[in-house]
Amino acid sequence: MMLHIRRSVFGLWMIVSLFPVAVSAGDVLERFEKKVTKFTLNNGMTFLVAERHRAPVVSFVVFVDVGGVNEPKGQTGIAHFLEHMAFKGTMEIGTRDWKKEKQVLEKADRAYMEWLKAEYGPDTDSGQDVRELRRTFEHLRDQANVYVLPNAYAKILERNGGTAINAATSEDFTIYFCSLPANRMELWFSLESDRLRNPVFRQFYTEKEVVLEERRTRIDSDPTGRMFEALLTMAYVAHPYGTPAIGWTTDVITTTRSEMYAFYDMHYIPSNITVAVAGDVKPDQVRKLAETYFGAMEKKAPEFEVVTREPEQRGERYFTQTGPSQPLYMEAYHSVDKLSQDAKPMEILADILARGRVSRLYQSLVVKEGLAQSTHVFDGVPGDKFPGLFMIYVIPQTDISLDDLVKALHEELDRISEEGVAEEELQRAKTRIRADLIRSLKSNLGLARRLAEAEAQRGGWRQVFTSLEEYEQVTVSDIRSVAETYLVPENRTSGRLLFEEP
Secondary structure, eight states: OHHHHHHHHHHHHHHHHHSOTTSOHHHHHHHHHTTEEEEEOTTSOEEEEEEOOSSSEEEEEEEESOOGGGOOTTOTTHHHHHHHHTTSOBSSSSBSOHHHHHHHHHHHHHHHHHHHHHHHSSOTTSOOOHHHHHHHHHHHHHHHHTTBOTTHHHHHHHHTTOEEEEEEEOSSOEEEEEEEEGGGHHHHHHHHHHHHHSBOOTTHHHHHHHHHHHHIIIIITOHHHHHHHHHHHHHOSSSGGGSOTTOOHHHHHHOOHHHHHHHHHHHOSGGGEEEEEEESOOHHHHHHHHHHHHTTSOOOOOOOOOOOOOOOOOSOEEEEEEESSOOEEEEEEEOOOTTSTTHHHHHHHHHHHHSSTTSHHIIIIIIISOOEEEEEEEEEESOSSSOOEEEEEEEEOTTOOHHHHHHHHHHHHHHHHHHOOOHHHHHHHHHHHHHHHHHHHHSHHHHHHHHHHHHHHSSSTTHHHHHHHHHHTOOHHHHHHHHHHHSSGGGEEEEEEEEOOO
8 A cells, every 4th residue: 555655646746847836837838839739720610739749649629618508498408418429420330221220210200209299298188199109109219229330439439449438518518538549540530520510319219218317316316416406406596507417307308309400500510619639649730630521511600699697696595305315514605707816716715625634624524523524615516617606515424413513614614704714725725726737737638628628718728827827826815805705695505405214
């Protein structure tokens, strides 16, 4: 065990030594200026190329500026569902016979609509046999699946050395990523351009069940998941952050393939897509491949979307849930978006409160008073493209009253508002945040993701490095100021989970 720890420390020292604390953010940026190239195709798609010639591998991140906040009413979860469908192939990949498959899929779509109308429509006394309509649809669904070559897209990449092939959806964005040997780079461009230009949402109805099971597991059957969902829906009365990214069950069931194509066509346009390529590559080589494979994508202006602004909260909100589960307490305060001048102080405050065993809440609630088993603080929940939440989550010790725990928690928060934090605490948090950034840049995939997100949503890829200076400029008075401003009762939404015998 000691050998493992010493190796870990040595590895961290090697990373930090690349950018010692004495090196300024400007110096770090200057180093990357020589290695990062940006270009934009005529259709609006942006590419970032980060050269790293240490090993013959390359990582790709496709960052799409669309997430749960962009979903139409009645189609919650469609952005996440679409991510599930992304690797199902095209007219060329993933099918035994696209012409025949297409014909059956269209019949299945019509049969599904007939069943939906009978099951969820206003006239439930139409005399139709709902079960028979369901059986007809299921037969066509199964018939369409006969033509499917499962996981064909991923298998092609894996046969060519592909790793880390995955995707993720949040309220703010969707990303797709993988890594390949450098000499297989053109294969990625070929496959990805085909996937973006000619998607086929096959196994749509089979994947619905996967998404619904994911919801049942992560939320419906999980007390913590149910609490978190309830907290969001109570904290946000207008903004789409109050809607779970996985979607409401009925919306997932009733979303159609045609609605998914409409959502895709609206949002998956070149100007909404940023591609970051990091590894053993040359910018000219990437530019040539980008123009060859993505240049033909049609240029489209993004449609103007109004995202509802959350009205000011004017009083504390709270709820209680019960169940055969470990009691817990959650609370959240309306905070800021990531471009706000208060964003960095809020992030540092979260670190000071609950990062590690020396943190404020751990020392107070766990070590000194013995009231809590664990303490957690998250800033930017569930997203930070728009004003998110500053969330605190604590689990009490056995037989400890939640009232006592909450009282002690609020006393600690009030102490920061009244007395501030020590300079030592502030500097320790800054060091940890800086180390987090350096660690994330160590891998090609981590670097590509950081660059793509910063370029798409934070004002440009250089923000990855200029943010270091922004953290350094935060003072103890800034921390006290944001605590006084945001961590107040009238801005708070809280929930308690109490144990109850089944």
